[in-house]
Amino acid sequence: MSQQTETTDGAGVAESGNDTLTVTDNRTGQTYEIEITDGTVRAMDFRQIKVSEDDFGLMTYDPAFTNTASCRSAITYIDGDKGILEYRGYPIEQLAEQSTYLEVAYLLIHGELPTSEQLDQWTHDITIHTFVHENVKEFVGGFRHDAHPMGMLLGSVGALSTFYPDANEIKDPDNRMIQTIRLIAKMPTLAAFAYRHTQGQPYVYPDNDLKYPGNFLNMMYKMTELKYEPDPRLERALDILFILHADHEQNCSTNAVRAVGSSQVDPYSATAAGVAALYGPLHGGANEAVLRMLKRIEKKENIRDFMQGVKDGNERLMGFGHRVYKNYDPRAKIIKKATDDVFEVTGVNPLLEIALELEKIALEDDYFVSRKLYPNVDFYSGLIYEALGLPVSMFPVMFAIPRTSGWIAQWLEMVEDKEQKIARPRQIYTGDRTRDYVPLDQRG
Numbered sequence: 001m002s003q004q005t006e007t008t009d010g011a012g013v014a015e016s017g018n019d020t021l022t023v024t025d026n027r028t029g030q031t032y033e034i035e036i037t038d039g040t041v042r043a044m045d046f047r048q049i050k051v052s053e054d055d056f057g058l059m060t061y062d063p064a065f066t067n068t069a070s071c072r073s074a075i076t077y078i079d080g081d082k083g084i085l086e087y088r089g090y091p092i093e094q095l096a097e098q099s100t101y102l103e104v105a106y107l108l109i110h111g112e113l114p115t116s117e118q119l120d121q122w123t124h125d126i127t128i129h130t131f132v133h134e135n136v137k138e139f140v141g142g143f144r145h146d147a148h149p150m151g152m153l154l155g156s157v158g159a160l161s162t163f164y165p166d167a168n169e170i171k172d173p174d175n176r177m178i179q180t181i182r183l184i185a186k187m188p189t190l191a192a193f194a195y196r197h198t199q200g201q202p203y204v205y206p207d208n209d210l211k212y213p214g215n216f217l218n219m220m221y222k223m224t225e226l227k228y229e230p231d232p233r234l235e236r237a238l239d240i241l242f243i244l245h246a247d248h249e250q251n252c253s254t255n256a257v258r259a260v261g262s263s264q265v266d267p268y269s270a271t272a273a274g275v276a277a278l279y280g281p282l283h284g285g286a287n288e289a290v291l292r293m294l295k296r297i298e299k300k301e302n303i304r305d306f307m308q309g310v311k312d313g314n315e316r317l318m319g320f321g322h323r324v325y326k327n328y329d330p331r332a333k334i335i336k337k338a339t340d341d342v343f344e345v346t347g348v349n350p351l352l353e354i355a356l357e358l359e360k361i362a363l364e365d366d367y368f369v370s371r372k373l374y375p376n377v378d379f380y381s382g383l384i385y386e387a388l389g390l391p392v393s394m395f396p397v398m399f400a401i402p403r404t405s406g407w408i409a410q411w412l413e414m415v416e417d418k419e420q421k422i423a424r425p426r427q428i429y430t431g432d433r434t435r436d437y438v439p440l441d442q443r444g
């Protein structure tokens with residue numbers, strides 16, 4: 001708790017220990033001592049700072065939450081300066097190398113790596129929930145032929161709440177877990193149905209003999225063959241992409257899931273909010289922009305001119321820079337390696353040469369070095385998606401499938417967090433006050 005002190009000169013700091021902040025309100029001369037916990041002060045502790053009894057109290061103003069922690073979380077750790085990303089304390093590099101997406105989803109949800117029996121059970125539970133109600137096919141079929149697959153995913157995942165009305169019993173842990181399993185299991189099915197709709201192709205049912213990424217490839221690409229057999233290299237590359245995208249702490253879509261979920265709505269509706277946030281070009285759409293940029297550069301000879309334009313401020317080098325990472329995005333390194341495996345199967349995409357050259361130049365150029373601009377996760381992922389034959393409109397969908405486990409892990413954490421309430425920020429009101437209504441015939 002914070003406390004008001006008698007002093008007005010900040011002398012209270014040394015006496016009361018170092019884990020406090022002494023603030024003097026120059027409007028009143030009053031000094032306050034605010035507790036610092038985990039490198040953070042509580043915004044509510046500032047409310048006691050008032051100029052008079054009827055003053056509402058001091059608020060903090062932080063549009064876009066650039067310096068506000070909205071929760072305590074034990075799921076994902078990022079050190080942007082050092083380029084560190086860990087899920088539940090496990091470095092992303094080790095998970096990408098040795099784990100699978102389903103195991104990582106278990107880790108995010110449960111907090112620990114599963115034992116072999118737990119993993120078998122989890123895999124079984126997810127696998128047997130991959131089918132969706134037949135009516136889903138009908139409403140996906142109702143979208144226009146050129147509907148954006150992300151819009152279809154947004155609508156269909158929200159609609160799942162109507163198939164599972166008991167999902168609003170969010171206080172029941174067993175109920176939460178069954179919805180968690182359903183969401184992780186059905187997301188690839190909804191995504192593949194959306195894709196097949198855009199292609200005018202029949203929907204493919206899940207194949208429960210296949211692993212999670214292999215089944216997704218099956219639902220996307222199976223044509224007349226009796227049994228779809230995914231190429232293990234593509235399956236593994238996809239699994240790695242899924243691992244890398246599974247969670248990224250309080251990003252825009254996760255914040256949306258938490259904010260909407262804080263109203264105690266069911267998790268399908270909260271996940272739809274996450275999909276909606278990810279739909280935006282500043283979040284899930286940057287890999288598409290990278291691909292368009294590489295296509296526009298067209299050949300290596302054009303790179304110098306393009307880079308000059310970037311340095312002159314005419315445009316940005318897409319896939320470079322990050323709000324949090326001021327070092328090489330650890331996910332970009334891993335994806336770069338995965339591109340080699342994919343291109344071994346699909347043949348090298350000539351755009352890769354341009355991407356490699358751009359990266360080489362940027363990493364040596366003072367403009368990028370001095371601004372700490374390094375490749376981010378999106379620099380290479382679009383190339384892989386394109387090699388898999390995906391249209392750019394599917395790129396954010398490919399992001400949403402694995403991010404579902406992160407969204408739900410964060411939602412579960414929030415539901416159990418006694419400190420959380422309905423998310424409801426304050427505002428600084430800038431409009432007019434208490435005006436008399438003017439009848440229509442008297443307005444100028």
Ligand code: CMC
Nearest residue numbers: 283286310316317318319320321322323371373376377378
């Ligand atoms: N190309 C050229 N210059 C850049 C770039 C870039 N990609 N990114 C930042 N800068 C410059 C910017 O012009 C500014 O320079 P100056 O100080 O001279 O004005 C400086 O670097 C700082 O930029 P900023 O806009 O203040 O940085 P930010 O943290 O607000 O932006 C960003 C982060 C990711 C929006 C930005 O780096 C960017 O637009 N990158 C390209 C788009 C992109 O790749 N987005 C994917 C992000 S990763 C996705 C995810 O994790 O979900």
